[in-house]
Amino acid sequence: MTLRDGDGGFATTRLEPMLGWARKYSLFCYPFVTACCGMEFMALSGPRFDHARFGAEIPRFSPRQADLLWVVGTISQRQAPALRRIYEQMPEPKWVLAFGTCASSGGFYDNYATLAGIDKIIPCDVYVPGCPPRPEAVLDGLLLLQDKIARGDPRPGVVKPRTDPLKDLVQLRKKSEAST
Numbered sequence: 001m002t003l004r005d006g007d008g009g010f011a012t013t014r015l016e017p018m019l020g021w022a023r024k025y026s027l028f029c030y031p032f033v034t035a036c037c038g039m040e041f042m043a044l045s046g047p048r049f050d051h052a053r054f055g056a057e058i059p060r061f062s063p064r065q066a067d068l069l070w071v072v073g074t075i076s077q078r079q080a081p082a083l084r085r086i087y088e089q090m091p092e093p094k095w096v097l098a099f100g101t102c103a104s105s106g107g108f109y110d111n112y113a114t115l116a117g118i119d120k121i122i123p124c125d126v127y128v129p130g131c132p133p134r135p136e137a138v139l140d141g142l143l144l145l146q147d148k149i150a151r152g153d154p155r156p157g158v159v160k161p162r163t164d165p166l167k168d169l170v171q172l173r174k175k176s177e178a179s180t
C-alpha cells in the first residue's frame, strides 16, 4: 500500500501492520465481571489509572460492539456457557484478557464448580496473574496486548511481575538484620 504525504512524496507500508497500529489504540471493551477482581477493575477505570489513556475506552454494553473481552474474576461452570456465547457474539478481530488468577487458571478454587481458566472454553490472548492483580499489572497486560495486536502475534502472553518477590524478601531480611 502506498500513502501520499502533504509534500507530494510517498510513504509505503503493508496493510496488516498499518491496521494493527490503528487497532491497538482503538479497543472497544466488554467487561465480563463476576467477582472480587471487579474492585480492581473499578480502580483501573478511575482517574488515577485511567485505562482510557491507552485507547481502551468506555465499556460497550453489547458484545456485538466490542473487540476486547475483559474476563474479570472467577468463572463458574454455570457461567461458562454464557461467557462462550458472549465471545462468539463479538465480531472479528477480537481479543481476550484474563484479569486475575481466577480467570487465568481458576485460582485457588480447585473444585467441581469452578472453571480452571477461561482458556478451557475460549482463546485467551493475555493472562494477568494476581489475586487481585494490581492496576499497574493490568496496564502492563494492556500494553502487552497492544504490542501483540500491532505485530499480529497470535501467541498468548503472560504479564510478568514488576519485582521478584524472592529478591524483595531477601532485601527485607537484610534490612531487618541490619536494624537489630
Ligand code: SF4
Pocket: 035, 036, 037, 072, 073, 074, 100, 101, 102, 103, 107, 130, 131, 132, 133
Ligand atoms: S483472583 Fe482473587 S481477587 Fe480475583 S476473583 Fe479470584 S479470588 Fe477474587
